[in-house]
Amino acid sequence: MTAGTTRQRVLMAMSGGVDSSVAAAELVEGGDEVVGVTLKLWGGASDSGCCSVSDVDDARRVADALGIEHLVFALGDDFERAVVGPYVEAHAQGRTPNPCVECNRHIKFDKLARRARALGFDAVATGHHARIVATPDGPRLGRGADDAKDQSYVLHMLSGEDLARTRFPIGHLTKREVRRRAEALGMRTADKPDSQDVCFITRADGRRAFLERRIELTPGRVVTPDGDVVGNVPALELVTPGQRKGLGLPGGGPRRYATDVDLAAGTVTVGFEADLEIDALGLSRPTWAGGSPPEPGSPVEVQTAAHGAVRRASWEAGDRVRFDRPQRRVAAGQSVVIYSVPTEAVPQVVLGGGIAEPV
């Protein structure tokens, strides 16, 4: 990492939100040559994403205030191909995808990063809450300073090589500190609400309406492990293992959860909390920060949701983790991120990750 020591040409991805606004300011203050860019990924009417004209305007005006140039790249075709299409396809297969992970993998840190290199930039920066940690093996992805906002999970696919050309200028700040800096700088984005949810799905419309326009949703029966029908769901594609609500089950009695979705049979199987427990989890399409997986038997920590709990586990041959204690089932298609066990000397870093597959 040469951050702060050598002046770099940095392409700063600016969504028009407060995090990337402050990140741009941090880079400018640090003396880098910064050009802002806003990605236009989605032409739809989404109210929660970062592609509306007013978000682009916010990014542009923040860039103006910082005295840096601002570009707009329309990567909608790439976004449709690499993120939205696969998101829909995964649902059609009864899986629960994480489109933010795929956007980082294919758009921000592949498409944009390659374009940045072609345009002569040394690095791409984003306003993610994550840190780049220097290790003897090269740069590794560490957690953001704000535990509640840490985004290392959705960035887990970044290799050491990627990280050498990446900057996360606000990773060392908490969200409160980010907002305070934005206020101190008089930024128009200082009190803009955090973006949440999937950027291409509107809050008003919802996931179901979005998917309905692209695929046919399958009504299904809710059954017990013995085959008794206890309820109905309008769309099997929208049921995630572990889900408790929306299964049409009568109240009272011990809580029941979706434990399995079988699109071919048209059923959601429900069970009790104990039925959700798993000891091990497989990973498909794994990526590793250093190019290779940990030694089998290595202790690791595992996170299976963007802000989910961190579980102790050990890495096993055959691309799977075995949890020290049983944990709740992870829906197929979610990302499983493998972290190092932190020590006094080295903070926790991402070792790699992949897509959850039941074993």
Add this chain to the structure above:
Amino acid sequence: MSAVPSPTADAHPKPAAIETPDAPLHYLDHAATTPLRPEAAAAMAEVTQGDLWANPSGGHLMARRSRRAADDARDELAGLFGAQPSEIVFTSGGTEADNLAVYGSVGPGGPREGRSVVCSSIEHPAIRTPVRRIGGFEVGVDATGRVDLAALEETLTAASDRGEPVGLVSVILVNNEVGTIAALDEVAAVVRRHAPGALLHTDAVQAHQWIDVGVAAASADLISVGAHKFGGPKGIGLLVVRDGIELAARAVGGGQERDRRAGTLNVAGVLGMAAAARATAEHRSADVARIRALRDRLADGLSAAIPGLIETGVTPGSPDRANPDRNNKVAGNCHVCLPGVETEALLYLLERSGIMATAASSCASGAQQPSYVVEALGHPREVALGALRLTLGVTTTDADVDAVLEAVPAAVERLALFS
């Protein structure tokens, strides 16, 4: 990263650093807008700094002076655009003129409401959007951007057969992206024959700087003009409405412009437009000849330097693309497609070399969109995505062309390294 490996340092030796554009800027975007002509600035100063600021609609001495200045300008513009002074309706620009032509005739409350509307597939959005909003039809064009007359005839006849006769046909006189000059007389002949009740409108916003609109659009009933494309100020334009044609105002109020466009007249703009139009017409034949030579050198040079380049809106001259026929397009337009090149990236590299150019039309956020005009010419989306529009004007010099001929091939080569 797993999906697509990033180019490694070994595979792609780091190219030389890119220079910051402290070099002179080369403006190759005259179809977007032009610098204000000094004649226009001087004429406007009579209003903004002189004593012509009174409202020309008033009755007193000062108002009458303003009115006389505006009417002198109106007479002059009428002469330049082949119209009578009574046929000139001043608007806020080309877009408003286009909108007024469509909505004011076949739009809600218009005298021809309920009749069909037909336009070409390469209209500017100021026509395309209103036509779409009222459920109109689009007629395709050939590879150079000229309206398919057989398809036009078919569309007009079909509408008539359905009992929904066409009330308005709109064909852009000079296309804003690829520079095609419409064969408007041929279009008019088809319209008069197969839709005798229809009005013919032409969007001439990109035309006056290159051709005599009074001649080229003589067969049109409605003609849109915007001042800033020929060295006039932004915010002023006009719609020629032939005497006897009824049009419903969209902006209503004080009844200005003979009840066709209400609002206090922009006298400074009108005077600036007239001065720019006059200067443009006076110098046109010399300017066009000079610019055509620059454009030909530019287009020929790019074609020779970049393998796979497709020059749009021309008839290929021979199998090896030499000597294409550019007679269907205006002298200042050089429009090429660079298949496999991402225009957004290319434009940034050109900007770093001081070259101001564009791809297609820009959306509200500033992002480049694939051009529907290029697609209408029959090029696939991948080709349209590599569109580069270089438009020359009266201020363009040999140095501008030299800079582009140096920068574009170098930028394309650089991008190819990273694709």
